Amino acid sequence: MSSTVSSLPLIALVDVNNFYVSCERLFNPSLAVRPVVVLSSNDGCIVARSDEAKALGFPMGDPWFRWRMLARRSGTIALSSNYELYGDMSRRIMRLASGFSDGQEIYSIDECFLSWHPFPSGRSATRTGEAIRADLERWTGLPVKIGLAGTRTLAKLATHWARTRPGSVLAWPELSPEEQAEILCRTPVSALWGIGPNRARRLGQDGIRNAADLVCCDPGRIADRFDRPLAQTVHELQGRPLFGSHSSPPPARQSILSSRSFGSPVTDPTLLADSLCVYMGRAAEKLRGDGASALTVGIWLENRQRGRSRPVREWRLQGLARPTSDSRSLIAVALDLLASLHEPGLPYTKSGVYLGDLVPAGAGSGNLFDHPDAIGREDRLSRLVDEIHRRFGPRGLGYGAGGLAHPPAWHPKRDFRSPAYTTDWHHLPLVRA
DNA sequence: TCTGGGGTCCTAGGACCC
DNA sequence: TCTGGGGTCCTAGGACCC
Numbered sequence: 489m490s491s492t493v494s495s496l497p498l499i500a501l502v503d504v505n506n507f508y509v510s511c512e513r514l515f516n517p518s519l520a521v522r523p524v525v526v527l528s529s530n531d532g533c534i535v536a537r538s539d540e541a542k543a544l545g546f547p548m549g550d551p552w553f554r555w556r557m558l559a560r561r562s563g564t565i566a567l568s569s570n571y572e573l574y575g576d577m578s579r580r581i582m583r584l585a586s587g588f589s590d591g592q593e594i595y596s597i598d599e600c601f602l603s604w605h606p607f608p609s610g611r612s613a614t615r616t617g618e619a620i621r622a623d624l625e626r627w628t629g630l631p632v633k634i635g636l637a638g639t640r641t642l643a644k645l646a647t648h649w650a651r652t653r654p655g656s657v658l659a660w661p662e663l664s665p666e667e668q669a670e671i672l673c674r675t676p677v678s679a680l681w682g683i684g685p686n687r688a689r690r691l692g693q694d695g696i697r698n699a700a701d702l703v704c705c706d707p708g709r710i711a712d713r714f715d716r717p718l719a720q721t722v723h724e725l726q727g728r729p730l731f732g733s734h735s736s737p738p739p740a741r742q743s744i745l746s747s748r749s750f751g752s753p754v755t756d757p758t759l760l761a762d763s764l765c766v767y768m769g770r771a772a773e774k775l776r777g778d779g780a781s782a783l784t785v786g787i788w789l790e791n792r793q794r795g796r797s798r799p800v801r802e803w804r805l806q807g808l809a810r811p812t813s814d815s816r817s818l819i820a821v822a823l824d825l826l827a828s829l830h831e832p833g834l835p836y837t838k839s840g841v842y843l844g845d846l847v848p849a850g851a852g853s854g855n856l857f858d859h860p861d862a863i864g865r866e867d868r869l870s871r872l873v874d875e876i877h878r879r880f881g882p883r884g885l886g887y888g889a890g891g892l893a894h895p896p897a898w899h900p901k902r903d904f905r906s907p908a909y910t911t912d913w914h915h916l917p918l919v920r921a
Numbered sequence: 922t923c924t925g926g927g928g929t930c931c932t933a934g935g936a937c938c939c
Numbered sequence: 940t941c942t943g944g945g946g947t948c949c950t951a952g953g954a955c956c957c
Contacts (some may be wrong), residue, residue, distance in 0.1 A: 535939090595939080598939080653929095680938070682936095684936060684937080685936090686935085686937085687936080687937085708937095717937085
């Protein structure tokens with residue numbers, strides 16, 4: 489195989505290693521060589537692990553209480569999620585990464601796709617990846633791995649194996665056919681992007697166990713026997729890109745959710761209302777940040793009952809007469825819905841809000857009965873609140889339906905939280921000479 | 922008493938991702 | 940006793956229509 493890629497489109501997946509743990513380690517060097525896990529909101533589940541913690545057997549996504557004893561015995565450090573820190577570090581590294589290619593799509597808080605169309609002929613994909621990795625690490629301190637390939641599914645696969653490479657970079661087109669075949673053989677289908685436990689089990693029943701088995705399949709037959717998304721995965725594995733075109737802008741968000749589990753069960757309707765106000769305030773701010781308005785508002789409440797494996801979740805949805813992004817209007821709808829949903833005495837464990845049918849702000853807004861000045865006033869007030877949040881943080885000013893206590897009684901547990909090193913002056917680390 | 926066939930739209934729920 | 944949060948897409952089934 490030649491050592492360079494010809495003039496074909498190329499996609500790179502940039503993935504920060506153990507992102508949450510790596511963020512924590514940036515500001516707390518004593519974590520550097522110790523096993524570390526980061527817990528989800530409410531200190532519920534393990535959502536990130538250092539390599540040392542992985543080696544000890546801490547699993548992803550499992551409830552924390554099952555692993556507390558192992559943590560104590562092994563000297564593993566557990567930290568609550570610090571989303572202010574992770575969000576800020578994510579913005580920094582994404583902004584830097586966007587400068588390396590023609591196109592960028594931010595896929596998650598710690599991953600983005602970079603694309604070239606075409607990739608310059610004669611240039612080495614491997615060396616390009618290595619240069620990006622070195623710059624990102626130098627500028628942010630965060631360790632990354634990079635996989636490059638002609639399709640996203642192959643770029644994902646390449647990133648999965650990049651950890652085994654000296655420079656943490658793997659360019660699929662620059663591997664020999666033998667190397668490619670070996671990787672496909674050694675990759676179980678469950679490790680491929682888009683194949684979860686369910687599809688892996690069904691494929692196994694047909695004797696399709698690894699990526700090498702799957703890449704030989706006819707996508708049409710896979711679509712008939714299984715489903716279309718799986719057939720698309722086969723297409724992509726064979727090197728024909730389907731997911732995301734190279735030039736189209738990333739699709740607009742279709743819905744916004746905001747929810748949290750309560751630190752302890754809540755029966756008081758005033759506290760439920762307060763939680764919905766806070767979540768709707770957040771969701772509406774995100775909505776305005778997208779330059780969008782919503783036509784559907786929803787809320788849900790959850791209660792967990794003994795003996796039931798899954799919590800009971802009850803929804804209420806409401807269509808709006810005109811699209812809006814005004815926090816107060818959206819909160820008013822949410823509180824109306826709460827009145828019809830809430831059952832007195834039931835101990836709720838979680839609440840959430842939903843904004844759907846999003847349209848660009850201004851589209852179809854206003855009707856005969858709305859005074860234009862009123863719409864302008866709503867908009868200016870919401871944007872003023874956004875500005876206050878940007879300058880003074882979310883506690884600077886908020887919408888409330890009851891509780892002013894801080895932290896509110898329903899607030900999730902965060903017993904092991906680190907400081908907001910990069911977003912709060914009071915949390916700046918001090919260096920003593 | 923008899924009671925088709927095909928289309929669309931909506932919703933709930935499942936599968937998957939990080 | 941203690942099980943996250945925020946998304947996307949697909950499918951099946953019911954309601955409805957002609």
